[in-house]
Amino acid sequence: MSKKLVVGIIGDFRPSRKEQVALSWYNTGYYDSVTAAGGLPVLIPPFADDDDLKQMLSMxxxxxxxxxxxxxxPVRLGMDRHPSTRVMPSRREDFDRRICRLAVENKIPMLAIGVGMQILNVVCGGTLFQCVTEQLPKALHHRDPVESNLRHVIDIVPGTRV
Structure with a gap:
C-alpha cells in the first residue's frame, strides 16, 4: 500500500455573535475531491499559535x-473600503495570511480558490481590485444573481502535482 498525499484544507470561520458560538466549516467538495483523487484530506482550523501551525504544516x-x-x-492594503466590500472576519484573514506565508516560505504546493487566490496574491506582494465591475468594466462578471455558491471547472493534467 502506497502512502497517500496529505492535503491540508483551510476552512471558513464565523466569529461568535449574540446568541451563536464561533464556528469553522468546510466545503464538502474540497475534501471529497481530495479523497477522490487518492489523497488524505486534513481539516486545518484557524490556529492562534504559530508553533502549532508550523507543526501542522510539517505534516x-x-x-x-x-x-x-x-x-x-482593503484597509490592510492601504486602500479605502469600497461600499460593496464585505470584509471577512479578521481571525480568518489573519490566519489565512499566516498559513499562506508559511506555505510559500516552505515551498508547500497550494491550490488557491477564490479568496484563497487573493490571499496568495497579497502575500506575494500583489494588489487587488475591490469592485471589478467598476474598475474593469469589460471583465467577465463573476457573480451570478441566482447561484451565489459558484463553482469553477478545472482540468487536472495527469502527472502533475495538482
Whole structure:
C-alpha cells in the first residue's frame, strides 16, 4: 500500500455573535475531491499559535486555500473600503495570511480558490481590485444573481502535482 498525499484544507470561520458560538466549516467538495483523487484530506482550523501551525504544516504535502463569500480588508492594503466590500472576519484573514506565508516560505504546493487566490496574491506582494465591475468594466462578471455558491471547472493534467 502506497502512502497517500496529505492535503491540508483551510476552512471558513464565523466569529461568535449574540446568541451563536464561533464556528469553522468546510466545503464538502474540497475534501471529497481530495479523497477522490487518492489523497488524505486534513481539516486545518484557524490556529492562534504559530508553533502549532508550523507543526501542522510539517505534516501536509499540499494545501488548499479555500474560497469565501467575503472579502479581504482593503484597509490592510492601504486602500479605502469600497461600499460593496464585505470584509471577512479578521481571525480568518489573519490566519489565512499566516498559513499562506508559511506555505510559500516552505515551498508547500497550494491550490488557491477564490479568496484563497487573493490571499496568495497579497502575500506575494500583489494588489487587488475591490469592485471589478467598476474598475474593469469589460471583465467577465463573476457573480451570478441566482447561484451565489459558484463553482469553477478545472482540468487536472495527469502527472502533475495538482
Amino acid at each position: 501536509v504535502d499540499g494545501l488548499i486555500l479555500s474560497g469565501c463569500a467575503l472579502d479581504l480588508d
